[in-house]
Amino acid sequence: MKVILSLIFVVLFILGCTSNKEVKTENIETFSEPKNIVTYVGKNYFNFDNVELFNIDIDEEKVFDLWSKKERTRDEEIFIEIIGNHDIPKSISDISFLTKIKNLGYKKTTINDSKNEELKNIFRFKKNSIIDSFACPAIYRDILVFKLKEKIVGIAKICFSCRHHYIVGTKLNTEQFGQGGDYEKLYEILYNKQMLN
Incomplete structure (x- = not known):
């Protein structure tokens, strides 16, 4: 009788271990990151028929050096305010902002009108x-x-590396701008290439 009970115990133990291993493997295989789902799409931030891109190619270290510099020139102060500040320009009527960015080395490009619908979706x-x-x-x-x-009608400052934005000209909430892959889509529209993460 002891031999039969021992055999049953061994068989159940082996089957139990096999079953647990299958469950563990199954759980690992089916686990995936939660998907970001757009749950609501509303109005456009603004209506537009033309978009201009102002871009500056500057190394992150150079910006950090300017931030940490104790004594800066007036141009360096303005540059730091524009490149790193979340509240400049304060409104779309701040036309001096555009003059400043041109003088600081930002290059202007007009985005092809054929991209407007894609931009409106973002x-x-x-x-x-x-x-x-x-x-x-x-x-x-x-x-x-x-x-x-x-x-x-609107101005958007974009930081692709940190996925930050500052948008003026709309009364709509822009907090979730760029989510669900929109930063990547925007980068591809502006530069005709995929964004590196």
Whole structure:
């Protein structure tokens, strides 16, 4: 009788171990990152028919050196305010902002009008199931100026490396801008290449 009970115990133990291993393997294979789902799409931030991109190619270290510099020139102060500040320009009527960025080395490019619909799909109110956030300081190398019939209707400062943004010209909430792959889509529209993570 002891032999039979021992055999049953060994068989159950082996079957139990095999079953657990299968479950563990199955769980590992089926685990995946949660998907970000756009749960609501609303109005566009602004209506536009023309977009200008102002871009500056500057190394992160150079910006950090300027930030940590104790005594800066007036131009360096303005540059730091524009490239790193979340509240400049304060409104779309701040035309001096555009003169400043041109004088500081930002290069202007007019985005092809054929990209406007794609841009409108990005620059609109959205709610997402997951919100990504990064804890690095923003360096706004890219500034988009949106116009309608030659009048400025919106300005967006974009930091692709930290996925930060500052948008003026809309009353809509822009907090979830760029989520769900929109930073990558925007980069591809502006530069005709994929964004490196």
